[in-house]
Amino acid sequence: MRFTKLRLNGFKSFVDTTDLVIHPGLTGVVGPNGCGKSNLLEALRWVMGENRASAMRGEGMEDVIFAGASTRPARNFAEVALIIDNAERLAPSGFNEADQIEITRRITRDAGSAYKVNTKDVRARDVQMLFADASTGAHSPALVRQGQIAELINAKPKSRRRILEEAAGISGLYQRRHEAELRLNATEQNLARVDDVLEQLA
Numbered sequence: 624m625r626f627t628k629l630r631l632n633g634f635k636s637f638v639d640t641t642d643l644v645i646h647p648g649l650t651g652v653v654g655p656n657g658c659g660k661s662n663l664l665e666a667l668r669w670v671m672g673e674n675r676a677s678a679m680r681g682e683g684m685e686d687v688i689f690a691g692a693s694t695r696p697a698r699n700f701a702e703v704a705l706i707i708d709n710a711e712r713l714a715p716s717g718f719n720e721a722d723q724i725e726i727t728r729r730i731t732r733d734a735g736s737a738y739k740v741n742t743k744d745v746r747a748r749d750v751q752m753l754f755a756d757a758s759t760g761a762h763s764p765a766l767v768r769q770g771q772i773a774e775l776i777n778a779k780p781k782s783r784r785r786i787l788e789e790a791a792g793i794s795g796l797y798q799r800r801h802e803a804e805l806r807l808n809a810t811e812q813n814l815a816r817v818d819d820v821l822e823q824l825a
C-alpha cells in the first residue's frame with residue numbers, strides 16, 4: 624500500500640483543485656512561511672479520519688473549508704482525496720479488491736463529513752479502521768506535527784506505549800476491543816432489565 628496522490632479542493636488555503644503527486648522515494652515540500660505546507664499534512668490526517676478540530680488548528684471542523692480571501696469568496700465545501708497504489712494487494716481485507724484505492728472525505732457547511740472508498744459511501748469508522756489495520760492513520764507517529772518531538776520527550780509512559788502499539792500494528796485491535804466492550808455493557812444492561820421484568824411477573 625503506497626500513497627501516490629493527495630487531491631485537495633477547497634481545503635484551507637487550497638481553494639482550487641490541487642494534486643500533490645507522491646513519487647517513490649523522498650518527497651520534499653518547500654515554500655515560504657504561510658504558503659500551506661502544514662495544511663498538506665493536515666489534509667492527509669483529515670482524509671484518514673481525524674475528528675478533532677484542534678488537530679486541524681481550528682475551533683470547529685468547518686474551519687477546514689476555504690474561508691475566502693479579498694479576491695475569492697468562501698467555499699461551501701472542502702474535499703480531500705487520497706489515492707493509494709494497492710497493486711501488491713497489501714490493503715486490509717474488505718478494501719483489497721482493486722489495484723487502486725481512492726478514499727474521499729467531503730465536508731459541507733451545516734451537513735458534516737461524508738466518506739467514500741472507490742465511490743462507495745462508507746462510515747468514518749470504516750476509513751479509520753482501514754488505516755489502523757494498515758498501521759497508519761490520523762494519529763500515526765509517522766505524521767510529525769510542529770512541536771510534537773518536544774511533546775514526545777515529555778510524554779507519560781502510557782502515551783509512549785501507544786506509539787509502540789501503533790508501530791506494532793495492533794491499534795486496530797484496541798478499537799475493536801473498545802467497541803466489543805461497549806456492546807457487552809449494553810447487553811448486560813438489557814439482561815438486567817429482563818431480570819427486573821421477570822421479577823415483576825413472578
Ligand code: ATP
Pocket residue numbers: 634635636654655656657658659660661662663686687688689690691
Ligand atoms: P510555516 O512555514 O509558517 O509553518 P506553512 O507553509 O506550514 O507555514 P500553513 O500553516 O500550512 O503554512 O498555512 C497557513 C495559511 O493557510 C495561512 O495563510 C492561512 O490564512 C491559510 N488558511 C488556513 N485555513 C484557511 C481557511 N479555512 N481558508 C483560507 N485560508 C486558510
